[in-house]
Amino acid sequence: MEKLLNEFSIGLFVWQTILFVLLLLLLRKFAWKPILNAVNDREDGIKNALAAAEEAKKEMQNISADSEKLLKEARGEREAMLKEAREIKDKIVSDSKEQAKIEGDKMIKQAQATIESEKKAAIADIKNQVAELSVEIAEKVLKEQLSNKEKQLQLVEKMLGDLKLN
């Protein structure tokens, strides 16, 4: 202890204190503040950048989820539309088939009716012709039968014979 006290130099102590405090104050103002601020700023910058990146990543995920959803919706919509179109097509086809059938039937019926009436007309015509022909034949037959006197007398006799009978 005595050696320590003997070694202690008040002058050196004073110089050391003055110089060190001076150094401390100067460095605080001109070195440590700017250095620590720079380091802090940089660290904050890195922290912010990381947070922003995280945020962006999240946003990207949201966006991709959104687009996924949209895609799904679109796909669904397409599916629905296709289905509807198919239905419409089927309906149109079946409708037109029916229509055609009805139309066909109608035409067939008409044709049948026409045929029927034509047939009737033809039959009527044939009947007339048959009648005319028969009359003509009868005329010819009569003309032939009544061409000589004998025969005419025979006929008159026959007819008179018939009348008597009546």
Next chain:
Amino acid sequence: MSFMRIPYFTKFVFFVHLLFVGLISGQETEHDAYEGPKDKRTEIKEHIQHHLQDSHDFSLYSYTNEAGEPIYIGAPLPVILWDNGLRVFSSSKFNHGDTVAEVDGNYYKLYHDKIYKTDTSGAIDHDEKGHPTNRKPLDFSITKSVVMIVITCLMMFWLFTSLARSYAKNGSIPKGLGRFFEPIVIYIRDDIARPNIGEKKYRKYMPYLLTIFFFIWFLNMFGLTPLGVNVTGNIAVTVALALLTFLLTNFTGTKDYWKHLVDPLGKTMPWYGKLPIYIILVPIELLGLFIKPFALLIRLYANMQAGHIVLMSLIGLMFIFKSWLGSPLSFGLAFAISLIEILVAVLQAYIFTMLSALYFGFAAEEHEHESEPELMHV
């Protein structure tokens, strides 16, 4: 790994021990025949003693010329005394203690690196214990240590302001030396200041912690250069440093800190229970207030002093052995110790900074740990 090394190390120590004991005993018998080594030993001892102390000259080395006169290579430094007025003169007037310096009718003599007031003959009186009884004027000289402190201050100021400027210039990115120093600065912030002082208040103490760390470290490192100035191993310097820590601790102390000091148990016990404990505890607490910085200053002083003594003794051994075996061996040991001293240089700076931060942490504490055990403080 370490358990492998231990046997090797003990073997090595044993080997060295054997060699040394053998050599020293051998040398001793050999040299006892004539007076030579005794002189050499005392010379080396005195040289070490001289080296450890502050000096009024910035001497690089000295030798004895053919005429037997010591020649000193170095520069004289200004001597500033307060002796009924300011006396400023060059230390060359002392002629390394050989002559009496006469200033304004006053006579001063350098004796064992201290300035004493004396008469024209330069007589130094001694008491029965051998201590000089001459009056010592107040000595504010620019000594070798002061020069080294100034150099360190200038160097640190240049280094760290240029670092700060480079940050401003390069957009907060360290360049060059900053790449080396920035991790240290960040280490002090994140591993010394933050955990010990706390997130809220550490900023306030950062300039002090950084300055003290680099100051002690650089001065320790300067002590290992061939300049070999033992600044941090000087009690006046460590007292000044520890005193600053002490003052900062107690001037920034919160109400809780002081309450903790005089009422360490708080509300955990009724007053009549605390009273008998406090008769012992409070004086211990108050004593601890001074013991903490005292331990700080002694630790740094003793470590640096011891390092220099060991290193110089080993170097001195080379000249004592003067053999093909002993001298290289002590050189090797001195080299190894130098490497360890490089580690010690940074370690002591770290410990000083760390403990300062710890004390600041106590001073800055806010209530939170009422029930924490008191042992933390010891």
